[in-house]
Amino acid sequence: MPLVLGVDSSTQSTKAVLVDADDGTVVAQQSAPHPPGTEVDPRAWLAAVDTATAGLLERAEAVAVAGQQHGMVALDADGEPVRDALLWNDTRSAAAAVELVAELGGPQACADALGSVLVASFTSTKLRWLRDHAPAEAARVRQVLLPHDYVSRHLSAPGTAPFTDRGDASGTGYFDARTSSWRHDLLAAALGHDADLPVVVAAGAAAATTPAGQVVAGGTGDNMGAALGMPLTAGDVLVSIGTSGVASAVVPDPVADGTGTVTGFADAAGGYLPMVTTMNAAGILDLQARWLGVDHDELSALALASTAGAGGVTLSPYYGGERTPNRPDAVGTWTGLTPATTRADLARAAVEALLCSLADAVDALVAETGAEPRRVLMVGGATRSEAVRALAPAILGRPVLLPAPGEYVARGAARQAAWALSGAAGPPAWPLPTEATLPVVPTDPSVRERYAALRDRLAQP
Numbered sequence: 001m002p003l004v005l006g007v008d009s010s011t012q013s014t015k016a017v018l019v020d021a022d023d024g025t026v027v028a029q030q031s032a033p034h035p036p037g038t039e040v041d042p043r044a045w046l047a048a049v050d051t052a053t054a055g056l057l058e059r060a061e062a063v064a065v066a067g068q069q070h071g072m073v074a075l076d077a078d079g080e081p082v083r084d085a086l087l088w089n090d091t092r093s094a095a096a097a098v099e100l101v102a103e104l105g106g107p108q109a110c111a112d113a114l115g116s117v118l119v120a121s122f123t124s125t126k127l128r129w130l131r132d133h134a135p136a137e138a139a140r141v142r143q144v145l146l147p148h149d150y151v152s153r154h155l156s157a158p159g160t161a162p163f164t165d166r167g168d169a170s171g172t173g174y175f176d177a178r179t180s181s182w183r184h185d186l187l188a189a190a191l192g193h194d195a196d197l198p199v200v201v202a203a204g205a206a207a208a209t210t211p212a213g214q215v216v217a218g219g220t221g222d223n224m225g226a227a228l229g230m231p232l233t234a235g236d237v238l239v240s241i242g243t244s245g246v247a248s249a250v251v252p253d254p255v256a257d258g259t260g261t262v263t264g265f266a267d268a269a270g271g272y273l274p275m276v277t278t279m280n281a282a283g284i285l286d287l288q289a290r291w292l293g294v295d296h297d298e299l300s301a302l303a304l305a306s307t308a309g310a311g312g313v314t315l316s317p318y319y320g321g322e323r324t325p326n327r328p329d330a331v332g333t334w335t336g337l338t339p340a341t342t343r344a345d346l347a348r349a350a351v352e353a354l355l356c357s358l359a360d361a362v363d364a365l366v367a368e369t370g371a372e373p374r375r376v377l378m379v380g381g382a383t384r385s386e387a388v389r390a391l392a393p394a395i396l397g398r399p400v401l402l403p404a405p406g407e408y409v410a411r412g413a414a415r416q417a418a419w420a421l422s423g424a425a426g427p428p429a430w431p432l433p434t435e436a437t438l439p440v441v442p443t444d445p446s447v448r449e450r451y452a453a454l455r456d457r458l459a460q461p
């Protein structure tokens with residue numbers, strides 16, 4: 001029974017799961033929090049991974065890291081950060097994104113070259129921001145890594161050249177996933193000069209060893225990790241409700257959505273992972289719980305005590321700006337508040353807004369990939385909310401398969417580690433533990449209609 005360790009270095013925390021490589025059974029798991037905010041000293045992730053893997057790494061024969069996508073880890077000649085990392089949900093580079101898309105010949109040309117239309121989340125836009133707003137720091141940059149590359153390097157033997165994978169690289173804005181090659185020209189155009197980039201490791205290959213000699217696999221982006229951890233197969237749509245809200249699917253061929261709604265990432269197994277990502281997801285409920293002075297269980301109970309449509313209250317939940325739709329300067333907007341509005345209505349409106357935003361994401365993904373999903377699976381921290389589970393099938397308009405509670409990004413990283421350890425042609429077959437299939441219960445269609453009307457009204461200048 002060889003054990004493998006999977007690490008998820010996501011936005012809010014690092015999670016580590018120790019797994020039996022033969023059948024995917026979780027033997028132990030630990031986590032450690034990350035600092036809040038959209039710019040973070042990346043060394044905090046190294047401290048978190050040390051804490052989360054303490055006592056587990058020693059027991060593993062192989063390890064892999066999946067990490068939050070896109071974050072800009074800019075290193076100097078000594079391999080130290082020139083400044084705090086800018087995360088995927090930092091919107092200061094929105095104007096830089098517009099500029100870079102224009103330089104590439106417009107949105108469709110950008111999607112054709114990179115698989116995605118650049119928005120502020122992408123690494124290249126952050127490098128352009130650095131060039132224009134902190135030129136002294138930009139001039140010191142010698143190497144650019146993604147969060148998972150930086151954590152993988154930390155776990156590897158000293159002197160290991162940094163490495164990444166095709167999945168995470170496809171979210172940088174200077175990688176061509178179809179040829180699996182870096183676009184140093186685009187990196188230089190963004191940053192103002194060229195810099196070193198990590199070696200791109202083939203899917204399932206061993207990339208390095210730890211100081212103790214354990215195999216380190218290439219790692220990947222957290223969403224690619226989740227796809228590998230399910231595993232997601234043709235006909236599935238995965239809805240993930242963490243810091244970001246994500247709808248994703250695995251497909252064999254690249255997509256190039258010139259509207260920018262669907263990003264055309266690569267996956268961690270040689271295919272592609274078209275995705276729709278929102279910036280406001282679990283945080284909508286965190287904020288609502290704080291405002292109402294309740295915990296998550298109480299928020300859920302309140303939401304379920306109201307009725308469909310939240311007594312006429314509708315929320316546009318783009319509190320921190322939004323990426324899909326691309327409204328980096330948006331704020332949250334409430335409508336329909338009356339003297340009759342209750343705390344339960346407010347809780348309900350928050351849950352409905354979260355799910356309507358995800359329903360938009362699923363619909364856009366289905367429209368781009370052209371096939372109604374065979375299954376919709378739902379994972380992520382906010383699926384612990386009973387209200388989210390109860391209302392999701394009705395608002396998504398599809399039955400929802402709920403995998404057993406677990407850390408599926410970390411499980412995907414563990415599966416990649418097991419793959420690299422085995423040297424086999426593909427990852428091991430691990431059964432997906434499922435908790436329930438949540439059936440669709442008919443709901444008031446005006447919930448989505450009113451959400452869409454508010455969303456579209458706010459888009460007007």
Ligand SMILES: Nc1ncnc2c1ncn2[C@@H]1O[C@H](COP(=O)(O)OP(=O)(O)O)[C@@H](O)[C@H]1O
Pocket residue numbers: 010011012013241242243244282283285286296297380381382383384385
């Ligand atoms: N019972 C719950 N109800 C709603 N949200 C929850 C609940 N438990 C945890 N969360 C939220 O889930 C989020 C963390 O989810 P996770 O998938 O781990 O995020 P990430 O991978 O982005 O770090 C946090 O915002 C947390 O508050």
Ligand SMILES: O=C(CO)[C@@H](O)[C@H](O)COP(=O)(O)O
Pocket residue numbers: 010011012067068069070088121171221222223242243244245246277
């Ligand atoms: O930017 C994206 C996807 O393009 C996000 O999905 C990040 O990858 C962060 O993920 P979580 O921390 O929410 O899992």
